[in-house]
Amino acid sequence: xxRTFIMIKPDGVQRNLVGAIISRFEAKGYKLVAMKFxxxxxxxxxxxxxxHVDKPFFAGLLEYITSGPVVAxxxxxxxxxxxxxxxxxxxxxxxxxxxxxxxxxxxxxGRNVIHGADSVESAERxxxxxxxxxxxxxxxxxxxxxxYE
Ligand code: IDP
Ligand code: MG
Numbered sequence: 001x002x003r004t005f006i007m008i009k010p011d012g013v014q015r016n017l018v019g020a021i022i023s024r025f026e027a028k029g030y031k032l033v034a035m036k037f038x039x040x041x042x043x044x045x046x047x048x049x050x051x052h053v054d055k056p057f058f059a060g061l062l063e064y065i066t067s068g069p070v071v072a073x074x075x076x077x078x079x080x081x082x083x084x085x086x087x088x089x090x091x092x093x094x095x096x097x098x099x100x101x102x103x104x105x106x107x108x109x110g111r112n113v114i115h116g117a118d119s120v121e122s123a124e125r126x127x128x129x130x131x132x133x134x135x136x137x138x139x140x141x142x143x144x145x146x147x148y149e
Contacts, residue, residue, distance in 0.1 A: 008021050013069050
């Protein structure tokens with residue numbers, strides 16, 4: 001089953017959106033297999049966002065993402081990487097459709113509430129930044145036959 005890396009960013013935590021965001025992934029049917037409430041070190045933040053190192057917003061992004069605690073999670077399920085990106089909406093909350101997380105909860109591209117890996121490869125890379133393999137749980141949920149044909 002596919003896995004993705006999701007992070008509720010510091011603004012999501014400060015704005016009391018943790019429960020609302022987790023509820024969406026739970027209700028959709030995805031399985032939570034790892035979760036950490038943590039504050040990113042500068043090293044973790046640089047590693048996570050290394051593709052953006054040359055962008056003009058990189059310094060601000062590092063400051064934002066390390067400014068307070070985040071909720072780092074691994075969710076598992078059918079096509080979860082692409083589906084989670086759809087659930088999040090576009091990077092700029094003003095362009096994100098209503099009904100998406102960023103569309104419903106955000107206003108500014110630099111305060112867009114949530115991160116989600118953009119490909120299976122990114123997910124694998126990002127999960128390793130935050131979790132050891134033994135921190136990712138494998139377990140049965142009895143509702144699975146009601147979610148999957
Ligand atoms: P994504 O989070 O939708 O994958 P990316 O383009 O990978 O979007 O950018 C990573 C993060 O960097 C965004 O989620 C946002 O927090 C921040 N970011 C991207 N573009 C800008 C910008 O133009 N100004 C400020 N922050 C930005
Ligand atoms: Mg990205």
